[in-house]
Amino acid sequence: MRIILLGTGPFAVPTCQRILDDGHDVPLVVTRPLPDPKPKKLPPRPVHQWATEKQLPIFEPHSINDSSAIQHLHHLRPDLLFVCDYGQILSRECLATAHLGGINLHGSILPRHRGAAPVQWALLRGDQVAGITVIHMTPKLDAGPALAVRRDEIQTDDTAESLEPRLAALGPEAVATAIDLLSKWDGNSDIGILQDRKLVTKAPRFQKADGQLDCRLPAEYLVRLVKACQPWPSTFAQLSWANGKSLRVQVRAARSIAEIPGLAAAQVGAAAEVGPAMFAADWLAPWDKLLAIKCSPGFLLIGRIQPDGRRVMDAGEFLRGHDVQGAAFECPVTPIAPLD
Secondary structure, three states: OEEEEEEOOHHHHHHHHHHHHOOOEOOOEEOOOOOOOOOOOOOOOHHHHHHHHOOOOEEOOOOOOOHHHHHHHHHOOOOEEEEEOOOOOOOHHHHOOOOOOEEEEEOOOOOOOEOOOHHHHHHHOOOOEEEEEEEEOOOOOOOOOEEEEEEEEOOOOOOHHHHHHHHHHHHHHHHHHHHHHHHOOOOOOOOOEOOOHHHOOEOOOOOHHHHEOOOOOOHHHHHHHHHHOOOOOOEEEEEEOOOOOEEEEEEEEEEEEOOOOOOOOOOOOEEEEEOOOOOOHHHHOOOOOEEEEEOOOOEEEEEEEEEOOOOOEEHHHHHHHOOOOOOEEOOOOOOOOOOO
């Protein structure tokens, strides 16, 4: 087939490579332009880098739905548009530039987690299984019929950073299956499995402020938030001492526990150094001590932490340089509602 590729982020790269390896004609790669024409630091654009290395033509419109962009696609006479991790919703006119329309590789088992951050929301909502769906696109966000679905179990210590590449690796074979289905399609009959609208959940893009920890929330929820926010926007809190000293930290790994034997109940937000005796070895390694925060309910056990301006370190190293007796993690002035 003659396939135009539309993508920006890393999730699309393995499948773009598979499309090329399968011998399809790729006349154009469409990617998002730089937000700033002269940035001090170039933001990562993995699809742009990949297309450059493969010496493929690159097109960077500010809007793929502008008449000039649609005309450019139309002149190339594609059979199909492949869209993944692109960042714009394609209009009906844009999809019509290819006689088979478009397919989208999405990082969830649709209709669950429609939106820009499906992997993060799968972790935040405590899903046991994640996956990908290849849909035949419609102008509505992530709403087309499913052509292929693949699943993967979420592991105990998965974060968005570890889960997303595993899901991206499921894309090439699933998209190849979807392309094969479309190659035999008459264009008139129904194709794929319609999504159940009653099962739709939303997965909007996270904002920087979404990573703020509020220890008035349950520890189990905060653990899911830490996992969902790695590597971005990361979870953060302000650690303060009675003498007025304060330190902003990012929490990079954490677990929850209902109670800590031998530790007296502290006020919400209080920090305490906890010895290793009562915890499982798999969580302690390679940490010899843990930092605990009293939440409501439960305790948040911090395994890895990053003080502002410094590298990520395990809790034991942090505690060797900071006496947390009498310190507390500040709660935001306005209580934070759980993301939903």
